[in-house]
Amino acid sequence: MKSFWQFREETEAERKRREANDAALDAENSFDAMDDRVVPYEKKKKKKVDEKAPPGFEGTVKAMKKHKEIDNPWALAWYMKNKGYKSHKTKDGKDKK
Numbered sequence: 001m002k003s004f005w006q007f008r009e010e011t012e013a014e015r016k017r018r019e020a021n022d023a024a025l026d027a028e029n030s031f032d033a034m035d036d037r038v039v040p041y042e043k044k045k046k047k048k049v050d051e052k053a054p055p056g057f058e059g060t061v062k063a064m065k066k067h068k069e070i071d072n073p074w075a076l077a078w079y080m081k082n083k084g085y086k087s088h089k090t091k092d093g094k095d096k097k
Contacts, residue, residue, distance in 0.1 A: 054081040059089030066093075 010018070053061040057077040064073030088096055
């Protein structure tokens with residue numbers, strides 16, 4: 001049995017609206033429209049970090065680099081300087097006398 005909507009005549013305004021909607025859906029789902037929306041993947045560039053030891057702590061950082069358990073000697077040196085520690089190493093990493 002046919003439903004009411006299958007027997008009913010479509011008005012001119014309804015036909016125009018349906019055709020506009022169908023055209024919009026066709027344009028949205030076409031491969032050309034998809035190409036416009038696809039954005040090429042760009043790899044983010046890593047910012048180069050300038051690792052710099054605090055003034056007077058260059059030797060301390062050099063000595064810390066020799067210890068594998070210290071992940072980031074520059075961060076540790078800056079932490080120590082900010083806490084008021086004094087460096088006990090010369091610029092080349094040897095102990096001060």
